[in-house]
Amino acid sequence: MRSINNAVFLICITTLIVCCDSPTPKSKKETTSQEAPKGMVLIPEGSFMMGSSDSQARPDESPVHEVKVDGFWIDQTEVTNAQFAAFVEATGYVTTAEKPVDWEEMKKQLPPDTPKPHDSLLQASSLTFKTTNGPVDLNNYAAWWEWKPKASWQQPRGKGSSIEGKEDHPVVHVSWDDANAYAKWAGKRLPTEAEWEWAARGGLKDKKYPWGDEDINSGRVKANSWEGSFPYDNTNKDLFFYSAPVKSFEANGYGLYDMAGNVWEWCSDWYHYDYYKTLEGKTTSNPQGPDGSYDPYNPYIAQKIIRGGSFLCNDTYCSGYRVASKMKSSPDTGSQHTGFRCVKEL
Template sequence: MKYHCLSIIISLLIIFACGSKPEQISANQTSGIDQKPIQGMVLIEGGDFTMGTNDQNSYPSERPAVLRKVASFWMDETEVTNKQFAAFVEATGYVTVAERKPDWEDMKLTLPPGTPKPDESLLVAGSLVFVAPDQAVSLDDISQWWQWVPGAYWKQPEGPGSDIRGKENHPVVHIALEDAEAYATWAGKRLPTEAEWEYAAKGGNNSRFPWGNELTPAGNFKANTFQGAFPHQNISSDGFDGTAPVRSFTPNDYGLYDMIGNVWELTSDWFDAAAFMREKAMAPALDTTISKCYNPENPYAIEKVIKGGSFLCADDYCINYRPSARRGQDVYSGTSNVGFRCVKDV
């Protein structure tokens, strides 16, 4: 059995529900911050906001809504691109997690105690790749569309024989937590907290999506998501099958692109499925990261929060293209629909 693939697939088994309009309060932003512009970044002025939702049609991990406060920060306008990540690799010689032979000591931390070590022939470098099936399949079995592909990594996103030529401005994918943190450190930045990310994604608005209450107002697509019958039939009404170049859609009111759709984005917070329940009575406080991971769907998981949904979020499956939606991502692995963007302290 390919235990590495198994451990990652287990970490992706989240039970999805339909999303709807979250209850929010208006963002209370500060003003008067005197900062020199940083190329490619947007200054997000801090304030109080409502994080999560009270809507019972949302996913349980989003509820209940809690009041949070974030300090001002800079955020990348876009997801980190292949071109930007290539510059980092060229400057440092960095080798991503997907390019390395899996470490059994790390793997067994995410598996039930006593799981035997697989044969060495199965411990090969690679990553999880979305491969659309030829026909309709059960949505309860994600192995029908996720495949462990030896040799898949950021520069070969579909595996050997694929490349990123012509996709220099697409978001980099197959990025594990360690990879994202290494890039951020090199760039003099860091990963956003979940609260920073959600605050920025909402753009100061009280609507279901950053742009309003309709996914496609007047038939206009505002994000790269999945149209059609998931996972086998993407009719690509938004113009894209897979990732899209950054800045392909209009930015939110803060000037940030692709906060919804395209690729999921890593944050620095550990995924705690019950985090908001524990904070139910908490008054607004400065944002702090969650210090413990908890996912009842995958009790052995070591996961960070990812936000924003991706090009694989569809009306009939993963309705995570909302700022309040959240999911856990295995820290030791990347996939073909997970990327990141960075922030910088003011």
């Protein structure tokens, strides 16, 4: 039975980690005359080449294609623990990680005849990071992730841990469903993938990172990422092993913080491995993403896009802090390195 449980655990790790009408465009004069909502920054309308074809790009980042985006407001920072706590206090909301896993729902996302795992793997829990004792196969995510009972946004490292003193850190262990619920409560929504990338670029054209093309490990510290040999040796040049308080690093050209590193950020779009191919050779205005999700490596799992990289990203296996980089995860899953920020219509 233990071997069966381990098999299911590996399936879960692999699948969950590896991972309307458009508004009428408004003039720049109109958009800049509005008073900014608290904590939000105006992103102007514009067009850009979305995606990447450089040596670090993954297949789902290409082909590069032109996108036009209307102006919008976006949170200057990732949603913090304090902000999420206000939402929970006002609504009584219970996050996905704080609820036991519904096996009947979960097995719909797994290969037929997958045996039910032990009840210990179905209790309220979330994915937490653990360092390894040395080099490991970087395709084996289970080497550095574990399901930690009671891990949640309030106890990010499991039972007994706390967010006390970390009110200004980004909230983590939030699923897409949790992030979407917060956004609706706040009168906002999650950004589309196109909006997110346009904002992350900060007004720079065809650059690799929010700050330009300089390598993340060169010069000044630019973001909260993994420095050293992942996942066993972090030199902590950026001074943070896990998440950092928002605004700990320099903002991009639009005044946005942590568009690279710190925590991955949920987007509204479904993930489809070859969606960009449907946009090749044309200009698309305000793309909303594919109608559904498909990943040939995880065909049973519907997944949403996450952007921006996290404190665990390192060039040896992730490079998620590139503006075109993306990963994906099932919408009912949270983890220790995933959070979000919101946008608002003009």
